[in-house]
Amino acid sequence: MNIDAGTSTAKVVDTVKDIHERTGIDHFMIDSMYEIGTVEGSVEHARRILELVGRG
Numbered sequence: 460m461n462i463d464a465g466t467s468t469a470k471v472v473d474t475v476k477d478i479h480e481r482t483g484i485d486h487f488m489i490d491s492m493y494e495i496g497t498v499e500g501s502v503e504h505a506r507r508i509l510e511l512v513g514r515g
Contacts, residue, residue, distance in 0.1 A: 472512055
């Protein structure tokens with residue numbers, strides 16, 4: 460999944476959940492290069508996404 464600039468974390472999480480519910484896929488590759496400018500930022504973004512998806 461590619462994230463366009465300006466896409467909220469909540470939208471990414473909702474999309475991951477929706478795809479999982481419809482397909483059963485439970486693994487995702489999320490490309491944030493258009494949204495996040497640093498490795499540290501990408502790691503933090505991934506942590507937030509995992510935390511929110513984990514909450515259900």
